[in-house]
Amino acid sequence: MIDWSGYIGLILEGAWVTVxxxxxxxxxxxxxxxxxxxxxxxxxxxxRALATxxxxxxxxxxxxxxxFWAYFVLxxxxxxxxxxxxxxxxxxxxxxxxxxxVVRGAVKAIGREQREACIALNLSRYQxxxxxxxxxxxxxxxxxFGNNAIELLKGTAVVSLISLxxxxxxxxxxxxxxxxxxxxxxxxxxLYFVMAWLISxxxxxxxxxVSRGLDGLRV
Numbered sequence: 001m002i003d004w005s006g007y008i009g010l011i012l013e014g015a016w017v018t019v020x021x022x023x024x025x026x027x028x029x030x031x032x033x034x035x036x037x038x039x040x041x042x043x044x045x046x047x048r049a050l051a052t053x054x055x056x057x058x059x060x061x062x063x064x065x066x067x068f069w070a071y072f073v074l075x076x077x078x079x080x081x082x083x084x085x086x087x088x089x090x091x092x093x094x095x096x097x098x099x100x101x102v103v104r105g106a107v108k109a110i111g112r113e114q115r116e117a118c119i120a121l122n123l124s125r126y127q128x129x130x131x132x133x134x135x136x137x138x139x140x141x142x143x144x145f146g147n148n149a150i151e152l153l154k155g156t157a158v159v160s161l162i163s164l165x166x167x168x169x170x171x172x173x174x175x176x177x178x179x180x181x182x183x184x185x186x187x188x189x190x191l192y193f194v195m196a197w198l199i200s201x202x203x204x205x206x207x208x209x210v211s212r213g214l215d216g217l218r219v
Contacts, residue, residue: 004183007174011184014170015191021087021156021166022195026149028092029099033145036096037103038129051100058097063158066090071162083164087156095152099145106140107133139211146203150196167191 039051058066071086081089110133118128160169171184178184 007178007184008187010174011167011170011187011191014165014167015188015195017084017164017166018153018156018168018191019195020084021091021159021164022149022153022199024088025091025095025152025156028088029096029148029152030145032093032096033099033103036100037107040100040104041107055097055100058094063090063094063155064161066094067158067162083159083162086162087159087164091152091155091159094155095148098151099148102141102144102148103137106137109140110136135210139207142203142207142210146200146207149199149203153195153199154192 036051036054039047040055042048042051067086067090070081070090071083074081074086107129114132114136115128118132123132156166157168159166160172163169167188171188174184175181
């Protein structure tokens, strides 16, 4: 008979690592998404070109390769990252590239009448974006941001390739030690589902909150 309590505890320790990766990776992805997404709308060609290059590069290359570069190649340039830092960096930059297009699309979706009203009020581009455009665009972004966050959560499994002890890595350890595949992988299957469900609930709540008072405003 196998005492599963210790092995399940091992997987739960890995689940905490997965939660950290998801939270920190999502935070980085949001920052990068807004920077690159708004950069693509910049009046300056150099900024637009830089943002476009970043987006196309990270969408067009494998997350596995990006992770390996962050952990194994950057040290040759004098930048040594821990497995957690490398995972957050690779996941955040990868998902941020997809989020950047969400930001750009949502901002572009705001009606021309709103922009013309900003000009009529003599608002600067920053003021118009900060007070008029982004508050209306944010509710449009959130459903896709929620999907991106769930994709990032599922993508955390790749960090097991650099020996970061997330719950997928721990499930593999448990399988190797017990010879049982069903229990450890059924456990992480349920854990992934619960985490994704919580993300969905949180994003729905946030969407209702930021949409409050905007009904009928967007044109």
